């Protein structure tokens with residue numbers, strides 16, 4: 001497939017910008033935040049920088065202004081770099097629909113559903129041209145591009161078809177730093193092993209390491225870093241301390257178990273007399289659970305993920321978030337007794353908010369020949385809404401008004417809702433015409449993600465929730481979600497500036513791969529036929 005690759009012309013001319021690939025010893029080592037931190041540090045220095053991740057697997061996605069779907073992590077990194085997010089920054093997004101298959105989103109648009117086996121058996125390699133072109137285009141228009149790898153670069157079973165780690169690094173001759181999570185332990189073995197399991201050609205690009213999530217006394221670590229240098233001929237570029245509250249826009253709602261997790265954006269006493277408890281149903285294939293981060297940013301709002309009906313008892317608001325499996329989530333809610341608990345709440349006038357897939361399943365009926373192919377399924381019947389799934393995906397960045405306040409959101413869904421009544425529309429245009437969603441009693445639903453990030457709207461909504469729940473909760477008058485986000489990104493930039501050798505990193509980004517990096521035996525095992533994707 002050929003995809004045309006164009007970026008905003010920034011007027012930058014001259015040779016392609018510098019680059020770096022941030023790989024990790026494991027998933028969740030902190031690649032995303034290190035990439036964001038480097039972007040923020042560079043842009044503060046006046047460097048025109050962009051993030052890039054060839055391929056992301058995530059159910060947390062975002063929509064660019066021109067309607068392309070990309071990973072939220074890349075959108076967050078674009079914010080760190082103070083550039084507009086674009087499909088070039090994440091040309092391939094895989095959205096799991098089960099353990100074995102994913103929707104493939106290419107240059108922001110879905111192009112089909114593929115099994116993992118099919119993907120590794122050839123499809124991924126076909127995308128290689130597109131991802132290298134995207135990176136080249138970003139490098140033409142930026143001084144530097146900070147790329148993020150995926151998982152570990154030493155997945156020896158997948159190396160042949162890799163387009164996101166050493167595959168792209170080799171094609172673009174990018175220096176690579178490997179991030180390791182010392183909080184999990186085993187960081188020296190991981191750095192050494194990750195390097196020693198790469199082919200000599202791949203090892204040539206591994207410039208060194210970054211230790212992440214370190215607690216304690218660095219002087220105790222330093223002898224180890226010296227030994228690592230003697231063993232590998234490679235330096236450590238930084239030791240980043242464990243920092244709380246920086247897990248912004250995590251990639252993967254599938255892998256991370258959120259059960260019982262408390263979502264903390266700010267820790268501050270409530271503004272009014274009461275706190276407000278929010279329970280978020282941790283439905284299967286939860287998508288954009290980041291929607292509730294804006295609630296957690298309000299002092300006095302406690303947000304936690306739940307999966308048992310008894311956990312709804314003390315909740316002032318229950319959120320049913322988005323999901324890539326609306327029909328599957330519906331069945332899960334029924335199986336666990338949560339459906340019944342939600343119906344009881346609704347009857348008692350206690351607040352419920354459904355977002356996207358969570359909104360769809362609150363309706364009366366779902367016709368789905370696309371996502372679950374389950375045909376016609378009865379919804380929970382709490383909202384007078386009928387949903388029909390379309391092959392075409394709605395990808396949009398709408399604006400409107402709700403509860404008398406300006407609201408902005410983004411839409412990512414196949415289901416199309418028809419609202420057949422209700423007490424009122426939820427979101428309207430400035431003429432008062434309904435745009436999206438509806439309310440019945442204290443049950444609200446909307447297809448819009450991100451609406452709670454609109455500060456005025458969030459406060460108005462929380463006041464309504466508090467009244468319906470009978471809580472003396474008062475939202476603080478001045479919480480700015482955007483400002484909190486900016487502060488977090490600045491903290492990531494500070495982390496790099498204060499705890500990494502920024503001169504050395506800058507040289508790496510500008511000058512490229514350093515010469516003379518030694519080979520660490522044994523190197524990668526040969527790619528035998530049995531290791532090739534298509535022949536397993």
Ligand SMILES: NC(=O)CC[C@H](N)C(=O)O
Pocket residue numbers: 287288321322323324325326355356357358371412413414415416
């Ligand atoms: N983002 C979502 O929650 C998507 C909802 C649903 N799976 C759809 O595609 O319509």
